[in-house]
Amino acid sequence: MLVRKHKSKELLQETTGDRIFGVFNTGFMVLLIIACLYPIWYVICASFSSSGAIQANVGKLLWPKNFNFGAYKMALQHPLISSGFRNIFLILLGSLPLQMVMTILCGYFMAARRVMFKKYIVGMFMFTMFFSGGLIPSFLNQKSLGLYDNLWALIIPGALSLYNAIICKSAIDGIPNSLFESAYIDGANDFTVLTKIVIPLIKPTLAALLLYYGVGTWNNWFSASILIENNNLLPIQNILRAVLLANDQTLNSAAANTNDINTFAETIKYAAIVISTVPILMIYPFLQKYFVKGVMIGSVKE
Known part of the structure; x- marks a missing residue:
C-alpha cells in the first residue's frame, strides 16, 4: 500500500516538461484568441471613428479615432x-x-x-x-x-x-x-x-x-x-x-x-x-x- 501511494504521488507531480508545455500551450491560446478577437475589435473601433481618420490610419487600430456616432x-x-x-x-x-x-x-x-x-x-x-x-x-x-x-x-x-x-x-x-x-x-x-x-x-x-x-x-x-x-x-x-x-x-x-x-x-x-x-x-x-x-x-x- 505504501509503495502504491508513493507511486501515485509521483504521478501527480508536475514535471518540467509539463510546465514547459503548459506555458507554450497558454501562450499559443492567447495568441489565437487575439487573432480571432482583433478583427472584431477593429470593426467596432472603426465604426465609431471618422472616415478621414480611418483612411489615414496605417497599421493597427486599438481605439476609435475622432470618436463619434455619425456612421x-x-x-x-x-x-x-x-x-x-x-x-x-x-x-x-x-x-x-x-x-x-x-x-x-x-x-x-x-x-x-x-x-x-x-x-x-x-x-x-x-x-x-x-x-x-x-x-x-x-x-x-x-x-x-x-x-x-x-x-x-x-x-x-x-x-x-x-x-x-x-x-x-x-x-x-x-x-x-x-x-x-x-x-x-x-x-x-x-x-x-x-x-x-x-x-x-x-x-x-x-x-x-x-x-x-x-x-x-x-x-x-x-x-x-x-x-x-x-x-x-x-x-x-x-x-x-x-x-x-x-x-x-x-x-x-x-x-x-x-x-x-x-x-x-x-x-x-x-x-x-x-x-x-x-x-x-x-x-x-x-x-x-x-x-x-x-x-x-x-x-x-x-
Missing part, C-alpha cells in the same frame, strides 16, 4: 437598412415556427417504431438530402408557384432541414420506450404523446435547433439575391453585402444628404456590420444553457 446615425436612418431589418424580422417570424413544427413532426415520424412503409419513406427523405433538382429548376419551380419577388420565397422553401430533423430524431430515440408504452396503455394518442411527453423532454435539443435555424435564416443572403428583385424586400444581409461590395452605391442611391454619406462613406460600412451582427449575437446567451446539452442528446448511447 451609426446615417446607417439607422437609411431606408434600405431599416427595411432590411423589417424584412428579416418578418422572415424570422414566419419561418421559425414553421421550421420547428416541420422538424418536430418529421423527427417524430422517423423515430416512430410502428409505422407502415417507414423504411421506404425515410429512404425518400434521405434521397432529398443528397440529391436535388439544381438551382435553375428550383428557381423556375418557385417562380411558377408565384414566389418570385416575395418574402414567402424565403420562408416556404426552407421550411425543413432534414439534417436538423435527424438531430431531433436522435433526441427522441433517447427517450425510454416504456414512457410511450405507458402513455398508449392509458389511452393517449400520438398527438398527446408528442405534446405531453416528447416535446417537454427534448427542449434542450429544440433550443439548439432553434438557434441553428435562426442563425441560418439571418445569414442567408443567397436565396434573396436570386428570388428578390425589389430592394425594399431585401433582408439586412443583402443590404450589408451591397454596402461592402458595391462601393456604397446602394446607400448613395437613396441618401437624403450626399455630403453626410461622403463624410461617413468608409465608416458606415463598419457600422452596418456591427448593426447586422449584434442582434443575432444577443440571442445566444439566452440559449447557451440548452445548447451544449441539446447537441449532446443522442450522441452517446449506453
Whole structure:
C-alpha cells in the first residue's frame, strides 16, 4: 500500500516538461484568441471613428479615432437598412415556427417504431438530402408557384432541414420506450404523446435547433439575391453585402444628404456590420444553457 501511494504521488507531480508545455500551450491560446478577437475589435473601433481618420490610419487600430456616432446615425436612418431589418424580422417570424413544427413532426415520424412503409419513406427523405433538382429548376419551380419577388420565397422553401430533423430524431430515440408504452396503455394518442411527453423532454435539443435555424435564416443572403428583385424586400444581409461590395452605391442611391454619406462613406460600412451582427449575437446567451446539452442528446448511447 505504501509503495502504491508513493507511486501515485509521483504521478501527480508536475514535471518540467509539463510546465514547459503548459506555458507554450497558454501562450499559443492567447495568441489565437487575439487573432480571432482583433478583427472584431477593429470593426467596432472603426465604426465609431471618422472616415478621414480611418483612411489615414496605417497599421493597427486599438481605439476609435475622432470618436463619434455619425456612421451609426446615417446607417439607422437609411431606408434600405431599416427595411432590411423589417424584412428579416418578418422572415424570422414566419419561418421559425414553421421550421420547428416541420422538424418536430418529421423527427417524430422517423423515430416512430410502428409505422407502415417507414423504411421506404425515410429512404425518400434521405434521397432529398443528397440529391436535388439544381438551382435553375428550383428557381423556375418557385417562380411558377408565384414566389418570385416575395418574402414567402424565403420562408416556404426552407421550411425543413432534414439534417436538423435527424438531430431531433436522435433526441427522441433517447427517450425510454416504456414512457410511450405507458402513455398508449392509458389511452393517449400520438398527438398527446408528442405534446405531453416528447416535446417537454427534448427542449434542450429544440433550443439548439432553434438557434441553428435562426442563425441560418439571418445569414442567408443567397436565396434573396436570386428570388428578390425589389430592394425594399431585401433582408439586412443583402443590404450589408451591397454596402461592402458595391462601393456604397446602394446607400448613395437613396441618401437624403450626399455630403453626410461622403463624410461617413468608409465608416458606415463598419457600422452596418456591427448593426447586422449584434442582434443575432444577443440571442445566444439566452440559449447557451440548452445548447451544449441539446447537441449532446443522442450522441452517446449506453
